[in-house]
Amino acid sequence: MKSTIPENGVPLTRPAGNGGAERTEPSLHGEILSRLRDYVVEGNIAEGARVPERQLCELFGISRTPLREALKVLAAEGLIELLPNRGARVRQLSRRDIEELFEMMGGLESLAGRLACETITDEEIAKIERLHYEMYGYYLHRHMHNYFQANQRIHEKIVAAARNETLSATYANFAGRIRRVRYSANFARKRQRWGEAMREHEAILDALRRRAGSELSDILFHHLRAKRTAALEHLDEAGDGVQAQEIDRGVSQR
Amino acid sequence: MKSTIPENGVPLTRPAGNGGAERTEPSLHGEILSRLRDYVVEGNIAEGARVPERQLCELFGISRTPLREALKVLAAEGLIELLPNRGARVRQLSRRDIEELFEMMGGLESLAGRLACETITDEEIAKIERLHYEMYGYYLHRHMHNYFQANQRIHEKIVAAARNETLSATYANFAGRIRRVRYSANFARKRQRWGEAMREHEAILDALRRRAGSELSDILFHHLRAKRTAALEHLDEAGDGVQAQEIDRGVSQR
DNA sequence: GCGGGGATTTTTGCATTCATTTTCTGGACA
DNA sequence: TGTCCAGAAAATGAATGCAAAAATCCCCGC
Secondary structure, three states: OOOOOOOOOOOOOOOOOOOOOOOOOOOHHHHHHHHHHHHHHHHOOOOOEEEEEEHHHHHHOOOOOEEEEHHHHHHHHHEEEEEEOOOEEOOOOHHHHHHHHHHHHHHHHHHHHHHHHHOOOOOHHHHHHHHHHHHHHHHHHOOHHHHHHHHHHHHHHHHHHHHOHHHHHHHHHHHOOOOHHHHHHOOOOOOHHHHHHHHHHHHHHHHHHHOOHHHHHHEEEEHHHHHHHHHHHHHHHHOOHHHHHHHHOOOOOO | OOOOOOOOOOHHHHOOOOOOOOOOOOOHHHHHHHHHHHHHHOOOOOOEEEOOOOHHHHHHHOOOHHHHHHHHHHHHHEEEEEEOOOOEEEOOOHHHHHHHHHHHHHHHHHHHHHHHHHHOHHHHHHHHHHHHHHHHHHHHOHHHHHHHHHHHHHHHHHHHHHHHHHHHHHHHHHHHHHHHHHHHHHHHHOOHHHHHHHHHHHHHHHHHHOOOHHHHHHHHHOOOOOOOHHHHHHHHHHOOHHHHHOOOOOOOOO
């Protein structure tokens, strides 16, 4: 059959028992798309660097056709950019891009909060409260990583409570795009910002309990606006070394 | 009944001088993507119907490879859906899909309004005011089509005033998905709803003049919520005849 | 030592080909 | 007459081939 494909570490066919969390992608294209997206989101290719078609084909054990299809989709998602006759590059997020993405996240969470207030159940709120106190514990112990994860899950729960699949999918898309930025920004988060964030989260919970949609919408927007500010500050501080390499990546008009 | 594609005037090979207003897409893939997206959005293929690869290849004068790449992207955009080993179909919007899309539009416009209030200039507001009075004229004369277009342009201006390219692109994407629904719903719009919409638009302008971001955010959300309700009512009334043809398109659960 | 220009290699974009799967068709049989 | 099944035809998904563009290398002149 596919005897021409060199055997490498990655199995050509999916293992029979797929490993727990991963949802089964029926088509090869779908699976490649997911895998390549993860591969890029997880930072396996440097920002602004070329996406090596040939190597990825070997890595995944496929031909160029499905890989290129996946590249086109990722480009449409905004994760990479396609330069005519010059292949794909991992999209380098400019300062403005990051601003825009945080604003989008703010808008989406704002919407999610508003919608959630319309239909959220007491059980769902209780679940979020539990996550909140868990997060508070990590805050007190200054356990950054777990705090970050609990934080993410709270926001995901709110989005899920909106009961809007389209919104969830869009949210996941944008979340993927700024994942690295958010994480590193959170790592550098100052004590002061931590305290603010905790207070904002308390306000979020309060508005959620009262099902105050419009109010929650405002709070979430400003919460994300604050995250944006923190991320940009972090970028300014830590990013000086990165500036140089951001410059020479050439034109990238959309 | 297989041939849903009418023979239209699109030449098989691209004319040397590309036709007028269209922005030049550097790559063939990009051009095919745009053309195919327009082709679908404009309703040239019935909802739920198969997207005939072979015929479209002949129509555009290309091979299957770039066409299939475009199909994958359109599927990611939510315009069509891909059934494994069974090709692409134009996505049939369920009632729930339409609800979700209007909610998304509400969220995006809500965000746009909030952001716009931060940076909009007096000139931009004046421009929107002119459009508003133009629209008011069409309202008085019951000139449905022009009213719809002026309405669209006002909302586009607000989104543009947010100065967020990512938001604009996302907005355009969702607007394309529900274009048909919105338009037909507007056509059926009752007198009463027209009056309401005009009042809402006045409130929008008022909040915009005062740069009351949070307030405008609320107004726009509820404005879109009202549009959603109107669209769904229209669907319930006029959609009875469509129900039958919606049933037998086979499985398509999401 | 350094820069420039042309040939070579690599990469890209699309067309074509090939193996499967699905769908259509026609006929056997209850 | 209706149903089921086998074979043919068509469509799909992915691999490969090929021409053109880009990147790289190499050598020459300065």
